[in-house]
Amino acid sequence: MSTHIIAQSLLSGILVGALYGIAALGLSLVFGVLKVLNIAHGELIMLGGYASFWAFNKAEVDPYVSLVIVVPLLFLVGTILHFGLFAHIVRANEEQRIKNSLLIGFGLTLIGQTLAIRYFEADERRIATEYSTDAWEFIGLRLPLVRASGLVIGIVLVILLQLFMHRTYIGKAIRATAEDWQTASLSGINVRLTYLITFALGSALAGLAGMLVSVQYSISPNIGLTWTLKALIVVVLAGLGSMPGTFLAGVLLGLAETSSALAFGSQYREMVGLVLFVIILSIRSQGLFGEQNA
Amino acid sequence: MLSELLRSLIQNWRLPVLVALAYFLFELPELFTGWPWYYEEINDKLTLAITLFTIATLASSWNILAGYAGQINLGHAAFFGIGSVVTRELWLTKDYPFNEAFFYGGGAAALAALIVGAPALRLKGIYFAIGTLALAEALRLTIGSMYPGVSRLPGPELRAYELTSRYELSLKVLVATVFVSYFLSRSKLGLGMKAIREDEAAARSIGINVFLHTLFAFVLSAFLAGLAGGAFAYYHYSYNQIYTFGPNWTFDALLVTFIGGPGTLAGPLIGSTFFVLVRDYLAGTSELVDTHLILFGVIFILVVLILPGGLVDLSTRISRWFLRRTRKVFR
Numbered sequence: 122m123s124t125h126i127i128a129q130s131l132l133s134g135i136l137v138g139a140l141y142g143i144a145a146l147g148l149s150l151v152f153g154v155l156k157v158l159n160i161a162h163g164e165l166i167m168l169g170g171y172a173s174f175w176a177f178n179k180a181e182v183d184p185y186v187s188l189v190i191v192v193p194l195l196f197l198v199g200t201i202l203h204f205g206l207f208a209h210i211v212r213a214n215e216e217q218r219i220k221n222s223l224l225i226g227f228g229l230t231l232i233g234q235t236l237a238i239r240y241f242e243a244d245e246r247r248i249a250t251e252y253s254t255d256a257w258e259f260i261g262l263r264l265p266l267v268r269a270s271g272l273v274i275g276i277v278l279v280i281l282l283q284l285f286m287h288r289t290y291i292g293k294a295i296r297a298t299a300e301d302w303q304t305a306s307l308s309g310i311n312v313r314l315t316y317l318i319t320f321a322l323g324s325a326l327a328g329l330a331g332m333l334v335s336v337q338y339s340i341s342p343n344i345g346l347t348w349t350l351k352a353l354i355v356v357v358l359a360g361l362g363s364m365p366g367t368f369l370a371g372v373l374l375g376l377a378e379t380s381s382a383l384a385f386g387s388q389y390r391e392m393v394g395l396v397l398f399v400i401i402l403s404i405r406s407q408g409l410f411g412e413q414n415a
Numbered sequence: 416m417l418s419e420l421l422r423s424l425i426q427n428w429r430l431p432v433l434v435a436l437a438y439f440l441f442e443l444p445e446l447f448t449g450w451p452w453y454y455e456e457i458n459d460k461l462t463l464a465i466t467l468f469t470i471a472t473l474a475s476s477w478n479i480l481a482g483y484a485g486q487i488n489l490g491h492a493a494f495f496g497i498g499s500v501v502t503r504e505l506w507l508t509k510d511y512p513f514n515e516a517f518f519y520g521g522g523a524a525a526l527a528a529l530i531v532g533a534p535a536l537r538l539k540g541i542y543f544a545i546g547t548l549a550l551a552e553a554l555r556l557t558i559g560s561m562y563p564g565v566s567r568l569p570g571p572e573l574r575a576y577e578l579t580s581r582y583e584l585s586l587k588v589l590v591a592t593v594f595v596s597y598f599l600s601r602s603k604l605g606l607g608m609k610a611i612r613e614d615e616a617a618a619r620s621i622g623i624n625v626f627l628h629t630l631f632a633f634v635l636s637a638f639l640a641g642l643a644g645g646a647f648a649y650y651h652y653s654y655n656q657i658y659t660f661g662p663n664w665t666f667d668a669l670l671v672t673f674i675g676g677p678g679t680l681a682g683p684l685i686g687s688t689f690f691v692l693v694r695d696y697l698a699g700t701s702e703l704v705d706t707h708l709i710l711f712g713v714i715f716i717l718v719v720l721i722l723p724g725g726l727v728d729l730s731t732r733i734s735r736w737f738l739r740r741t742r743k744v745f746r
Contacts, residue, residue, distance in 0.1 A: 158541055206716065206720070209720055210720070216540060219540060219541045220487065220540075220541075221719050221720075221723075223487070223541070223544065224669075224673060224715070224716075224719045225716050225719055225720070227666065227669070227670075227715070228712040228713070228715040228716040228719070229712065229716070230712075231666075231670075231708050231709070231711065231712035231715070232708070232709050232712035232713065234708075235705045235708040235709050235712070236709065238705065239705070346662065350548065350549065350552060353545050353548075353549075354545075354549060357542065357545055388556070388559075388560035389557075389560075391552070391553070391556050392553045392556050392557055395549045395550065395552055395553035395556075396550075396553055398546075398549050399534070399535070399546050399549055399550055399553075400534075402538060402542060402545075402546055403534040403535070403537050403538060403546070
């Protein structure tokens with residue numbers, strides 16, 4: 122096997138992994154702050170993907186430009202979901218809360234997937250722009266433009282989120298609430314509003330990931346569970362509380378998948394990732410980058 | 416003597432009711448043999464009943480770990496799949512007699528649970544749920560690449576095919592699962608599991624071996640799901656091997672258990688009856704085949720938010736509410 126093939130597949134692993142990382146950011150944020158696990162995160166990704174697909178298809182809006190519609194739209198969807206459902210379960214104790222959120226997310230998945238099949242049709246769709254097939258070539262390696270954009274967006278996003286979480290009042294309120302909502306509440310932070318903003322922000326991030334999925338791969342109504350599972354794996358691998366850690370864990374998962382595809386054949390690609398995940402989980406349950414008591 | 420017998424019968428009314436119900440269901444196909452519409456509709460009804468029994472078995476066996484021991488296993492379909500694939504392969508390609516293949520199927524599922532259980536049960540709560548989901552998906556993908564084709568019953572089996580024996584086998588598996596759950600729930604072992612579900616630290620402090628109890632619940636639940644898979648392999652004449660590994664089997668079991676009432680004997684049974692009948696009714700009336708999924712998604716969310724005890728809990732709640740209202744009126 123030539124070094125060229127190895128380098129090329131490692132590169133594509135990093136690019137795939139960047140998308141896994143972006144998909145996981147929103148889930149990690151919500152899980153870390155609200156302590157609820159939104160299984161329907163993949164459905165939000167699907168919704169974001171369809172939103173930019175239709176914007177491109179009906180109004181010929183460039184997918185990257187369509188983010189100005191898609192991200193606020195998903196923010197709104199997140200707000201509604203939080204008001205209608207998740208705000209009612211954050212009152213319960215932590216164990217009950219996680220279990221109930223798992224169940225509600227599962228119900229939402231069922232509804233979302235069925236509605237999507239009915240109204241968006243079950244075909245696989247992707248956004249085919251003029252630059253979809255363009256690629257940079259250097260030292261013999263091929264770097265597809267739209268996939269490279271995922272890596273760039275991911276890095277920028279992590280930096281922006283990091284600044285947001287550490288420099289703004291809302292970001293600090295989110296971190297304080299994640300650490301201890303009772304103390305946060307005593308210090309005058311509006312915990313309910315913080316929960317709302319966090320959940321909506323998580324949904325907006327899912328929308329962004331959905332746009333990238335529809336540009337780089339394809340979307341169909343049943344992609345939700347696949348992406349939820351990927352995002353979950355990344356979140357658990359990374360542990361809670363670190364945005365750069367989550368993104369990095371996504372890249373690691375992508376690398377693990379492509380290198381195992383190289384070693385054992387492409388049908389074992391996903392399997393090795395999943396098994397690796399279970400092993401790491403049982404050895405280090407707080408995740409690779411998580412704090413001990415997170 | 417007689418009064419004592421009567422008293423124990425009243426206290427344990429569930430057991431005779433279950434025995435009578437099982438007997439009635441076994442005799443059901445016989446009862447209708449003479450009826451004029453027998454030959455037209457009986458196959459539809461038997462197929463519906465087999466589907467119901469399969470889902471009820473999966474839900475009841477899932478309930479052993481989730482309802483009694485309190486661990487949500489999102490990889491239950493893997494055991495159903497292992498049971499079906501082992502039974503099918505031994506029975507059709509290795510020419511084992513069916514009964515042997517059937518028990519090997521259940522045994523293989525139990526063995527898989529034993530192997531996976533040791534590392535997986537170190538995880539708790541949400542991590543256990545995600546871990547089992549990931550393992551089941553990994554297994555599903557592997558099976559998909561190992562057995563890519565459709566598995567069909569060969570000619571001789573197909574010619575001898577009749578639904579009544581399939582009906583009886585799935586019913587037997589369901590009855591076994593329900594009786595195991597019944598006796599488990601009142602045994603020391605089952606009480607230990609419930610104690611772990613309520614408060615793990617407290618259970619440990621009174622000397623319950625948490626790991627062994629949950630492992631036992633996991634293996635038992637997997638064994639019964641594997642038997643359900645074996646019965647499915649006997650029943651279905653042509654399907655993709657990957658089909659029985661699909662996450663929808665886990666989710667159906669989870670859905671009906673929570674709608675019916677987790678941690679109870681009747682909950683999974685009531686929930687799955689409700690689920691299968693409504694699904695069948697909606698599929699027959701509306702041209703959109705998947706309406707039931709939206710409906711069940713909504714019901715499910717409402718149950719979680721408003722009625723955490725499931726349908727089983729509804730009757731107690733109604734009577735309590737009624738009592739409170741009447742008390743107010745008479746005061």
